[in-house]
Amino acid sequence: MLKDITLGQYFPGDTVVHRLDPRTKLLLTLVYIAALFMVGSWGGYALCFAALAAVTAVSHIKPRALVKGLKPLVFIVVFTAVLNLFFTGGDDILFRWKFIRVTWAGLERAVSMVIRILLLVSGTFLLTYTTSPLAITDALERLLSPLKKLHVPVYELSLMMCIALRFIPTLIEETDRIMSAQKARGADLETGSLVERAKALLPLLIPLFVSSFRRADELALAMECRCYNGGEGRTRMKQLRMAWQDAAAFALGAALAAGVLLLRRLGI
Amino acid sequence: MDPIIRIKNLTYTYPDGSRPALDGVSLDIMPGTFTAVLGSNGSGKSTLAKHMNAILLPSGGKVLVDGMDTIDEGNLLAIRRRVGMVFQNPDNQIVANVVEDDVAFAPENLGVEPAEIRRRVDAALEQVGMYQFRLHAPHLLSGGQKQRVAIAGVLAMDPEVLVLDEPTAMLDPRGRREVLRTVEELCRERGITVVLITHHMDEAARADRVLVMDAGRVALDGAPREIFPRADALRALRLTVPDTTALLLRLRAAGMPVPAGALTPEDCAAAIWEALR
């Protein structure tokens, strides 16, 4: 069922990781991603993995939840692996069959890319699992607030993101419901040529669009009733404040980046 | 005492409408009262409600909220803050994906101090009995719970009036009971003025006053025990009467001396038992 997708899911909790300022978490995620791209040796991956495992453990997120989140990425991972495996040049040929040629360098690159993607995605999942989407958008808004001076509607953009996140589960449920209703009228979404199948999606897509517009309309009305008036003059219930934990977290993040660079230097 | 909402000879025609949706409505709503608005689909109930917080502005006539004219744009936020509005579909009025963040939306819009927002959010969630769900994701709540969150989101504005447009239409009986109990408590214990639009006669029976709308006008206006015994008039307006009233009217028609205005099952049974003895 569509409902089982855990994309962007937040698992409320009360750990150090949950309590960190979302801006800290957002910036550290960026540091982590940058570190991943700086990795130049297997030791670097080991270090990033250790960091990921440590944060997962401290935040009480079940490793199983991370693995489940990675499932939809199987296709991309396999695709990347295959691409790197077969299309990397090199002399030390490992395997050859007709025009297919696999080199040691290719194998190494494929494995390295797969590890990098998995670590990268798990890291960002960890951010969304431990930080409510609202806190993430809030952090983004505040980090980007200097752009307000350039007349970028930062608040409106973050509100849009927040609402989009809020309605994902609702629209997934709705899709399920409409699909059932059309199947009950004999709609056949599974067989036929590609064109036929694309056509068979219309009974699903049209009602979904119609209902999304209706929802948007009603939501706009409800927001107006709750005195929504744009970002001007708004206050926030939750004030973001950096504490010593945030400083400590930044120190650890810097240590990770330094460690990765060091290992790259040492070639471990 | 001055009325909290005063409507004078209100007419309204939708931009694409040929006949007016409201056609000369005049009424006063007194502070702290519980008014139910009945009427068939298209009778103008929702249009009337939307005039109470300046979502729609009169084509003719006047709407005054706490003395402020809704047509005056300078009053807009002051009026919206005083008159909170809750709609039919709870899914489409919740903005955030954590309950307490959603409840904070209105006071944040109003520029209230953070500490005060926290206090109001907690108080509002307590009042609707949803405090223990404050960190939940709304889409995992039941319909009745979502609707109570929506009510809390409006209460956080500290409104004087609560206008509810068929808040129970999409709920199951349990959700309906939860929402109705919450609304009654807010009126009876907190003194909030309630205007409840509904299709359910048993909900209207609990109000102080019932307004029946028909073709953009107020067709009937009075206490429930005066309105519901008028079964023929109600049927002509495409409405039914509560089963209690239907039973008492049947008994009266057969000559049994029972009052027609006993609306709750308890009062109704007591009145019949009185007559039987």
Add this chain to the structure above:
Amino acid sequence: MSLIEIRGLTHVYSQGTPFEKAAVRDLDLTLERGGTVGLIGHTGSGKSTLISHLNALLKPTAGTVLLDGEDIFASKASIRAARFRVGVVFQYPEYQLFEETVYADIAYGPKNLKLDTAEIDRRVREAAAFVGLDEGVFDRSPLELSGGQKRRAAIAGVLAMEPELLVLDEPTAGLDPAGREDLLEKLFAWREARDAAVLLVTHDMTIATRCDRLVVMAEGRIVLDGTPEAVFSHGDELASIGLELPEAANIARLLRDKGAALPPSLYTVDALAEAILALWGKGGAPC
């Protein structure tokens, strides 16, 4: 042979995950041709899961669903046949309308049945007439209709498949009292005319009193099954699962508690009024 026979039906959602939940457990149910069966129970009692098995939208985790004695999951063809022989109208069916015209939308089901144009035309007109939809709206977009008309058009779309069992989930939700009454009348008339079976999922006890048989579900199981008289005489069981009695049955109970010698199983206003008047007559009061 019974139209539908469900044996040992169990359905578990998200099996093997921490969110695993049994929505229906080891349930047996038989539905005969003709007659209206009311299915009552709270949200989450398993009603929706149960009805999604009747037309093979959901596959049982365990147990079988027999249609005319044949397992509906036997083959792709039998699944498809079940979709057409068991028509399901979901809650707020107006949101499934999608064609450019009302006519085309009602014709969508029959078209999927691969019927010829003349037969499709006959069915569309007949279905529209049954729900009281004027042919004048056939060429209009379904989105232009009023709320009540949309509901009728959506229901007509399922009636046009001429199902042997029609399942309706809260068909009157959100309608005004007169609209509710009118739609119910039309559905009962359709059932009579076609001699089909109707399964009506509802929270509304006033609607429940008008069914021939009531099935009450709680926590994935059937807890009561019988005539309305029989079911409404179990007031305590109904209350314990949070369901209300019809108002008349409630008043009758209160009167009995006070000592009135009313017969058991009164659940309509008419029956209760007669019983009270009979008591009053006996009491020697002037008639």
